[in-house]
Amino acid sequence: MHKILVAAVAACLVVVVLFSGCGGTTTGSSEASAGTDATTAPAGTAAADSQGGQLTxxxxxxxxxxxxxxxxxxxxxxxxxxxxxxxxxxxxxxxxxxxxxxxxxxxxxxxxxxxxxxxxxxxxxxxxxxxxxxxxxxxxxxxxxxxxxxxxxxxxxxxxxxxxxxxxxxxxxxxxxKDDLAVERAVSHVAEGLRVTKIAVLYDENAFGSSGLAQIEKVKDRYGIEVVAKESYKTDETDLTAQLTKLKGSNPEALIVWGTNPGPAVAAKNLKQLAWDIPYVGSHGIANAKFIELAGEAAEGVTFPTTKILFPESITDPEQKALIEKLIxxxxxxxxxxxxxxxxxxxxxxxxxxxxxxxxxxxxxxxxxxxxxxxxxxxxxxxxxxxxxxxxxxxxxxxxxxxxxxxxxxxxxx
Amino acid sequence: MTFEQLLQYIFSGLTSGSIYALTALGFTLIYNATGLINFAQGELVMLGGLSAVGLYQAGLPLPVAFLGSLTIVLIVTVLFQQLAIRPLLSRGVLAQVIATVGASLALRTAAMMIFGREALPLPAFSGDTPIRIFGASLNPQTLWVVGSTLLIVLALQLFYRRTLTGKAVRACAVNPLAARLMGVSYSNVVLLSFAVSGAISAAAGVMITPISFMTYSSGALLGLKGFAAAALGGLGNPVGAVVGGVALGILEGLGVGLVSSGYKDAIAFVILLLVLFLRPQGIFGGKAVEQE
Amino acid sequence: MSGGTSSRVSRFVPRNWSFAVLAVAVLLVPAFTRDTYILSIFAFMATRFMVVVGLWLLLGLAGQISLGHAAFVGLGAYGSAILVTRADVNPWLALVMSAVLAAAIAGLIGIPTLKLKGHYLAMATMGFGEIIHILLIQLKGLTNGTDGITGIPPLSLGPLNFSDPRLYHLLVWVVALIFFLLALNLTNSRLGRALQALRRSEVAAQSLGVDTSWRKLQVFMLSAVAASIAGSFDAHYVQFVSPDSFTLNVSVILVCSVVIGGFRSVWGAVWGTLLITILPEIIKRFNEDAVNLVFGLLIIVIVVLLPVKSGPLARLQLLLRGRERL
CATH class of the missing domain: 3.40.50.2300 (Response regulator)
Incomplete structure (x- = not known):
């Protein structure tokens, strides 16, 4: 009979879970003050013109x-x-x-x-x-x-x-x-900006990188581009010179690196170490100040697709420009x-x-x-x-x- | 494959391999004293690297940041040993291993909360200009890693073979009870081993960071590869750890060159398994000792 | 583990009483709540429980460690996912086929691997787990790589559709409890006694005529089957599988569950599963970022303060149960 007690304790723990519901990590503050007209505030432009009084x-x-x-x-x-x-x-x-x-x-x-x-x-x-x-x-x-x-x-x-x-x-x-937009932007840059046809792809093994590779394979024919070599790496990998050496052996004219930090920064530094001077096209995964901080000088000349938040000057739509500048x-x-x-x-x-x-x-x-x-x-x-x-x-x-x-x-x- | 490429694969393997070797050395020390695999070893390396970055970014010169990071990791390791491992010494290896698993989770998360979620860099000790040998190139930081690995192995060999304390440590590895009967303080030996292992791991972390950057999550992969290297070379043997690490790195480098980068880790593990099946005590391991 | 028929009978009854209480308590949960959040915690707890019980037999009973059991969970999950979505196999048949495959693979790799001891066994099983994980990523044609496989249908049986979380709860817990009952009875079977003997001393067991390699292989395969079935259930429940659910980390946490629960009896698996599942959920309520910091520290505290064989918790258990086998 004694194990009944053990089971009873287990059941108690279950009850703890049952009743510990409600009240998660609420990020909001309830001291929010209210404007009078609720429906007038479109998302981004709603500024802090609060007039006191609680929201009901x-x-x-x-x-x-x-x-x-x-x-x-x-x-x-x-x-x-x-x-x-x-x-x-x-x-x-x-x-x-x-x-x-x-x-x-x-x-x-x-x-x-x-x-x-x-x-x-x-x-x-x-x-x-x-x-x-x-x-x-x-x-x-x-x-x-x-x-x-x-x-x-x-x-x-x-x-x-x-x-x-x-x-x-x-x-x-x-x-x-979605991936194919960013990939299309990058690949069209290779075809129309760099004007080369033979590329090598270095991609992260995670979902981000492999999905990028799959999209590159999908759109390459439309831009008349040939993927001559592809290699992968793990996000935390210490050294990518082996992969780059192998890619170099296929004599590509441009290198696409699809991954998020820190892999692409390691790749940029390793490229420099190997003295391999090849146009480096990254993914939107490196569209941040971190990449430049990590890769330092090796980041010079790297191109990558990004949404416009990195570069508000490029926005033509005045409404979006105002929104992004305010957000920043x-x-x-x-x-x-x-x-x-x-x-x-x-x-x-x-x-x-x-x-x-x-x-x-x-x-x-x-x-x-x-x-x-x-x-x-x-x-x-x-x-x-x-x-x-x-x-x-x-x-x-x-x-x-x-x-x-x-x-x-x-x-x-x- | 040209000779240049082959050499480059080997150099690439040497870079990763020396990193694995340095991590494996930390495993070896603790294993030698306690027969314990420290699952937090990779996290100690990570903590070493990140602490150095933190101190360096706070404005301290690199050598001071290096020493500071050594001190921090040393304190963490000694605290962990005293609070968690010491009470468990009489309770078998498995309980201690689980305590190190807990420590690895805790250290990783603490590092994330302190140093943030992004990778952090550290400048190379002696510049970034690569050294070119027969058309292949080597990162000068790799030489720092290789050099310090060799230095540490030499120091450890001298310590284990020439000093009384070192002999006491080896005695504990062979038979803790007999060593204790001969007047060796087992818990002091364990404390010493943890401290030295922590210091070596911290040094490893600082030296690796200029090559591969450091994130709070980097410890997992380093720990896995370090353990694999140590097992390949034969647990408990410093020379074996280094040979195992470099062998693992070069296997991976050649795996990329000859097969495919996606399978390079699989190739390395298959070979590791084959070695273990043929020689269950690793390349340099002594006679297989049954661990409880 | 004293023999005697009479003592076995006298222990058999209370053991089944407490089992009955556990079973009734767990199976009644859907009567009290419709909250799918709580039911989803229970659903994952059930499958983890299966794996932990299997691992308990391997580690607690036979003394053999495995740091690669996430791979067997993965084999079950991917086996079901691939067979059901690509080959239109009946989900139940796919579950059985995956389990057979897992057993076969466990048998194949077990023969050389289980000859190793201690940390080398840990390393070898870990290597096996990593290799399977890499294959799940690399065999893109079969596994769809890191993107994973979507659109796995929920289980159903005739008119019963287990996409209803309360029905699924009953199904998965019945399976888990059957496996637990099996494990309870196994500890006192011929195999169970052989395994306990070989945990103490393999040489002594051999000298008593126990075929230790075969016994170890048997329990290894059994635990692989449990893991595989658990994986299949999870795959149908989440309706999605991807390789990052089957990493070394998962294997390590599974072993932690076994050790924290203790080797005293299979009931340790209940404790271990409960703690490892519920502690993080509770810590989350206070601080989401620090979950693994607190959880990691708690693991250390539990291991240090509540030792497996002696210490506060063990003594408490001893007190509660009157007597205990060692």
Whole structure:
């Protein structure tokens, strides 16, 4: 009989979990002050013209699953910060539909299983009306099955093509430029900017890198480009001279490196060490100040595609330019560092949802779905979004630019 | 494959291999005293590298940052040994191994919270100008790593063979009970081994960072490769650790050259398994001793 | 492990009583909650429990360590995913086929590997795990590389559709509990006694006529089957698999669960699974970034303060259970 007690203790622990629900890490501050007219504040332009007085009504809860720990943490951290900034600003400007916005951000530790439990928690315990996430493709795909089954809108921030295609789901939209846009931008730069045809590809073995390679293989024929060699590496690999030596043996005319820091920086330094003078085209994964800091002089001349947040001067659309300049100012003031394109994914993820809620004047899933599918020419930090019932990707190739590192700074490449 | 390429693959392997060797040395020391595989070894290397970056970015000159990082890791290692390993000494290796797993999780996360999530660089000790030999090129920082590895191995060999304390450590490795009966303080030997292992790991971290940068998560791969190198060479043998590390690195380099970079780790592990099946105690290991 | 028929019977009854209580408690959970968050924690706990029980038999009973069991979980998950989505095999058949494959692979690599001892065994199993992980990434035609396989359908059986989380809870826990009951009974079987003997001293066991290599291989294959079935269940539940769920880290945490629970009896697997699953969920409520910092420190504290064979927890258990086998 004695083990009954053991089992009873186990049951007690279960009860602890049962009742420990409700009240996750709420990033928002409830001291948000209210504007008077709720519907006038469009996402980005809502400034801190607060007039005192509390926002009334139940908060509108939007859940987010990002990777603030684990290998995807460099992506998830800026996403989380942008979400916090947005929440703070919109609540200062009158909230959403006159109700305060509550963004609940959970960490998935860059792990698909954790993303599943986190999403369930957001839907069940936090009563989120929509979810944003995740930082990595694997977690996003794991979440997708849940949101599709529950019929809850999900805004994805990861790049893998599968997210909006296979298997089809009516409940997922994407704010990040998907892989083929960035790849197309980079490959068109090789074909039209550098005017060469033989390329070598060095890619990270993770989902980001291998998806990049797959897209390169897909679009290469359209640009008359031949992939003469391809090699891979692990994100934390110590030395890439062996891979580069092998690639060099095939005499390519340009090198595409598809990965996120620090691998591409190691590659840049190793290229210099091998004295191999070849045009280096990177991915949007190195579109940040970190790459220049890591690679130092070896970063000179590297070109890569990026959304326009890195280079507001290049923006022609005045509304987007104003939005990005304000985002850069506010974000830098709040966090002491400039936003990168992961920050803009976070910002757009919540902005798109809030726009849909305001348009639908409701938080009902079906109304949100209709509003998201009808979203046209919405100005975000990543670009101008237009979703339809069949296109859940929103962005176009024009939303990306090519940037070159010159004198430790960025310059427009075309 | 041209001769130049072959040489370059070997040099590339030497760069990674010397890094693995330096990490493997840390494993060896602790294994020798306790028969314990320290799963936090890679994290100690990572902590060494990141502490040096932190101190260097705070404005200290590189040599001072180096010493400071050594001190920090030494303190962490000694604290860990005193608080977690010491009470477990009588309780078998497995409990101690699990404690090191806990330490690796804790150190990795603490480093993330202190140093952030992005990779951090450190300038090379003697510039970035590569050394060219027969058309292949070698990073001068690699020579620092190779040189210090050799120096440490030599010092360890002298210590183990020529000094009384060193002989006491070896005695503990062979038979802790007998050593204790001969008046050797087992727990002091373990403490000493952890301290030296921590210092070597910190030095490894500082020297690796200019080559490959350092992130809070770098420790996992370094630990895995270091353990593999140590097992390949024969656990507990410093010379074996170095030979194992360099062999592993060169295998990987040639794996890229001859097969494909995606499979290079698989090739290295297959060969490691074959070596273990044929010679279960590693290349340089002594007679297989049953570990409880 | 005293023999005697009478003492075996007298222990058999209370053991099954506590098993019954555990089973009823766990299976009643869906009656109290519809919260899919809690049910998803239980769902992952069930599959982890299966793997941990299997590993307990290997490590706790036979004294053989494996740092590569995530690979067997991966084989099950990918086996099911590939067979079901590409070849349209019935999911249950795919689950069995994957388990057979895992057993076969365990048998193949077990023959040379289980000859190794201690850390060399740890290294070899770790190497095996890494090789499988690399193959999952590199065999793109089969596994779709790091992108993983999407669109794995939820399990169903006739009119029962297990996409209902409460139904799935019942299914996965029934399977896990059956496996646990098997393990409970196994410890006192011929195989169980042989394994305990060889854990103490392989030479002594051999001299008593125990075919130690075969026995070790048997339990290794058994634990691989458990891991594989758990992997298949997870794959159908998450409806997605990718290689980063089957890393060395996962294997190490599984071994931690076994050691923390203790080698005293298979019930250690219950404790270990519970602690390793629930502690992080609780820590998360306070600080998400620091989860693994606190969790890592707690592992150390648990190992130092609550030793496996003697110490506060063991004494408490002893007190609770009246008597204990060692």
């Amino acid at each position: 009504g139940d908060p509108i809860v939007i859940g987010a699953v990002v990777s603030t720990t684990g290998p995807n943490a460099p992506l998830g951290e800026p996403e989380r910060m942008a979400l916090e900034l947005f929440e703070k600003q919109i609540n200062a400007a009158g909230g959403v539909l006159g109700r305060p916005l509550d963004v609940v951000v959970l960490d998935d530790q860059s792990n698909a299983k954790e993303a599943v439990t986190a999403t369930q928690r957001l839907l069940q315990q936090e009563k989120a009306v929509a979810v944003i996430g995740a930082s990595g493709s694997a977690s996003t795909l794991a979440m997708k099955a849940i949101t599709a089954q529950a019929g809850i809108p999900q805004i994805a921030m990861a790049a893998s093509n599968n997210i909006t295609s296979e298997p089809p789901s009516d409940w997922i939209w994407r704010v990040a430029p 100012t506010d974000y830098t003031a709040e966090f002491g560092q400039a936003p990168n394109h992961f920050s803009s994914h976070g910002w757009d993820g919540i902005a798109v949802l809030v726009a849909a809620i305001e348009q639908a004047k409701s938080t009902e899933p079906a109304a949100l779905q209709a509003a998201l599918n009808g979203l046209t020419d919405f100005t975000g930090a990543d670009g101008i979004f237009t979703y339809t019932a069949t296109d859940h990707d929103g962005l176009k190739v024009d939303d990306l630019i090519m940037v070159r590192v010159e004198g430790g700074k960025w310059a427009l490449a075309q």
